[in-house]
Amino acid sequence: MQNQNSSPIALSEQIADQLPQHIAIIMDGNGRWAKAQGKPRVFGHKNGVTAVRKAISTSARLGIKAVTLFAFSSENWRRPEEEVGLLMELFISVLSTEVKKLHKNNLRLRIIGDKSRFSERLQQKIEHAEKLTETNTGMVINIAANYGGKWDILEATKSIARKVANGELDADALTEELMTDHLTMADLPEVDLMIRTSGECRISNFMLWQMAYAELYFTPEFWPDFNEESLIEAVTWFVNRERRFGCTGEQIKTLMESQ
Ligand code: IPE
Ligand code: IPE
Numbered sequence: 167m168q169n170q171n172s173s174p175i176a177l178s179e180q181i182a183d184q185l186p187q188h189i190a191i192i193m194d195g196n197g198r199w200a201k202a203q204g205k206p207r208v209f210g211h212k213n214g215v216t217a218v219r220k221a222i223s224t225s226a227r228l229g230i231k232a233v234t235l236f237a238f239s240s241e242n243w244r245r246p247e248e249e250v251g252l253l254m255e256l257f258i259s260v261l262s263t264e265v266k267k268l269h270k271n272n273l274r275l276r277i278i279g280d281k282s283r284f285s286e287r288l289q290q291k292i293e294h295a296e297k298l299t300e301t302n303t304g305m306v307i308n309i310a311a312n313y314g315g316k317w318d319i320l321e322a323t324k325s326i327a328r329k330v331a332n333g334e335l336d337a338d339a340l341t342e343e344l345m346t347d348h349l350t351m352a353d354l355p356e357v358d359l360m361i362r363t364s365g366e367c368r369i370s371n372f373m374l375w376q377m378a379y380a381e382l383y384f385t386p387e388f389w390p391d392f393n394e395e396s397l398i399e400a401v402t403w404f405v406n407r408e409r410r411f412g413c414t415g416e417q418i419k420t421l422m423e424s425q
């Protein structure tokens with residue numbers, strides 16, 4: 167973030183009110199981006215880090231509350247051992263170099279996912295980064311690593327089931343809110359804009375519960391090419407969507423006119 171502009175992006179009041187609060191991004195296409203240049207896949211992952219920095223600084227400048235970036239899915243362990251190893255190394259080195267800058271910018275960093283499968287060294291880096299930034303009051307950045315939407319729901323279900331079994335909770339008293347409270351990111355607004363790069367139109371087991379009503383934005387751009395303009399384009403597209411939440415378009419118009 168150091169060499170990037172960190173001044174807020176000026177928005178009209180009307181647009182500022184309609185911005186997404188929580189953006190989730192499936193950062194896809196690193197491998198194809200590298201291959202198109204005759205380079206190894208890891209070259210794409212390294213250049214993907216530059217795009218991560220841009221997405222974070224642009225989101226913060228727009229005044230977004232939370233950004234969740236899908237960095238490694240619970241299924242990505244199926245990739246060749248060498249690629250997984252290089253991704254883990256990259257993760258460690260990026261955490262080492264970026265955390266101080268994030269902290270200086272008052273940003274809060276969290277890693278969501280099953281961290282137990284990571285090396286001891288990586289787990290320590292994660293713990294340090296989360297501790298250092300936990301009281302910061304700016305944008306929350308969640309890095310989803312060894313994360314799966316099904317895993318998240320399963321873990322929540324297990325902890326609820328334990329409470330029911332020991333009599334702490336009545337199964338009939340279970341509500342959507344209570345379920346949400348047991349999921350990761352319970353303290354954040356639900357995702358309202360989900361972006362996936364590289365032209366793939368699937369969710370790949372990302373945040374399933376939290377994206378129930380998200381607007382889904384798919385762009386053919388590969389992740390390393392995704393820059394400030396790309397994000398602003400996605401956010402502009404979002405601002406122009408009519409979110410209905412089950413109502414009719416007419417009901418929404420009447421509601422907006424009455425505000
Ligand atoms: C996304 O890019 C990064 C990770 C999943 C770690 P990919 O590595 O999936 O790139 P493609 O989809 O093969 O091009
Ligand atoms: C999804 O990307 C996970 C991340 C971006 C980290 P993949 O490229 O692994 O997804 P699939 O397997 O093609 O759906």
Ligand code: MG
Pocket residue numbers: 194195196
């Ligand atoms: Mg991919």
